[in-house]
Amino acid sequence: AAGVIQSPRHLIKEKRETATLKCYPIPRHDTVYWYQQGPGQDPQFLISFYEKMQSDKGSIPDRFSAQQFSDYHSELNMSSLELGDSALYFCASSAGLAGAVVNNEQFFGPGTRLTVL
Amino acid sequence: AQKITQTQPGMFVQEKEAVTLDCTYDTSDQSYGLFWYKQPSSGEMIFLIYQGSYDEQNATEGRYSLNFQKARKSANLVISASQLGDSAMYFCAMRENDYKLSFGAGTTVTVRA
Numbered sequence: 001a002a003g004v005i006q007s008p009r010h011l012i013k014e015k016r017e018t019a020t021l022k023c024y025p026i027p028r029h030d031t032v033y034w035y036q037q038g039p040g041q042d043p044q045f046l047i048s049f050y051e052k053m054q055s056d057k058g059s060i061p062d063r064f065s066a067q068q069f070s071d072y073h074s075e076l077n078m079s080s081l082e083l084g085d086s087a088l089y090f091c092a093s094s095a096g097l098a099g100a101v102v103n104n105e106q107f108f109g110p111g112t113r114l115t116v117l
Numbered sequence: 118a119q120k121i122t123q124t125q126p127g128m129f130v131q132e133k134e135a136v137t138l139d140c141t142y143d144t145s146d147q148s149y150g151l152f153w154y155k156q157p158s159s160g161e162m163i164f165l166i167y168q169g170s171y172d173e174q175n176a177t178e179g180r181y182s183l184n185f186q187k188a189r190k191s192a193n194l195v196i197s198a199s200q201l202g203d204s205a206m207y208f209c210a211m212r213e214n215d216y217k218l219s220f221g222a223g224t225t226v227t228v229r230a
Contacts, residue, residue, distance in 0.1 A: 033217060042208060042220035043162070056217055088160055092218075106218060108154075108162035 002027055004093050004109035012115045013081050021076040021112045025093030031055070032074040033106060034066060035090040043090060049074055081116045088113050120144065121209050121221035129227050130199045137184070138194040138224045140209035146170075150212040151192040153183065156223070157205040165207075168192055199228045 005024040013019050025032050031050045035043040045058035049068035060066075063081075068074045078085060092106040122141045130136040142151065153165040168176045168183045176183040184193040196203055204227050210218040 031216075035218075042222050043218070045217040045219070048217060056215055058217065090162060092162075094216075105152075105164055105167060106212075107164070110161045113160065 004091055004107050006089075006091050006109035006112050008112060009110065010113050010115075012117065014117055015081055015083065017081050017116075019078045019081060019114060021078070021089055021091075021114070023074045023076070023091030023093075023109060025072050025074070025091075026107055029093035029095050029107070030072050031094045032068055032072070033092040033094075034060075034074070034076050035092065037088040037090065037111075038084075039087070046076070078114075083116050086114060086116045119221075120213075120219040121211055123209055123221035123224050125224045126222070127225040127227070129229055130196075130203075132201060132228055132230050133198055135195060135197045136199055136226060138196070138207050138209070138226070140192045140194065140221060142190050142192060142209075142211050144190075144211060144213055146213045148214060151183070151185070152210040152212065152218065153181070153192075153194045154208045154210060154220075155203075155205045156208060162208075166194065196226075199226075201228050201230060204228045 007022045033048040034046040037043040046060040047066050048056045052068045063079050066076045088111045090111045091109045094106050149170045151168045155163040166176050166178045166181045166183050168185045175185050180197045182195045206223045206225050208223045209221040
């Protein structure tokens with residue numbers, strides 16, 4: 001079965017550079033969630049989209065922005081990178097906000113490991 | 118306030134034995150869901166088991182079972198017949214009415230041969 005695809009899997013950037021992370025949800029999933037997991041920490045919710053509209057926002061820095069496109073893939077744009085942005089970034093998808101309840105699951109991608117030097 | 122509390126930073130278990138991972142939660146929502154995820158050293162987040170707040174029976178998935186005690190707001194994960202491949206970080210998470218997941222700090226399980 002198709003899973004959530006994230007690219008790139010690994011990314012190394014310098015401070016003050018920009019980065020773009022991509023997420024391709026499971027086919028027919030229209031809801032995307034982004035989470036950030038720092039070293040030795042639990043994942044923290046950043047932002048979510050449902051039907052291309054932002055549905056919720058968590059602890060996402062103003063330097064970060066995200067959007068969901070017409071094909072439901074999502075991109076997380078990160079500017080003015082800081083050392084503290086080094087983390088594993090997960091994307092998860094579900095079949096609608098209601099599907100996150102009915103299907104009882106958010107399917108996680110493999111993550112993008114961002115290292116800021 | 119912390120929504121999910123996992124009090125065990127790390128646990129050792131002998132191969133083929135059972136292990137219980139503790140999870141307590143805090144919510145004022147009537148409808149919510151509780152999840153357990155496994156994260157091996159490779160980093161991916163693997164869904165293990167789900168319990169809905171209205172489910173009367175404890176969830177089971179193969180060697181995983183969830184001991185749900187609603188009045189005590191606990192959702193402990195039991196892994197039976199531990200295998201070496203079970204060594205990983207385990208996260209308890211909750212989904213409330215806003216749909217996003219809130220995670221606990223995680224418990225590292227190390228299975229010994």
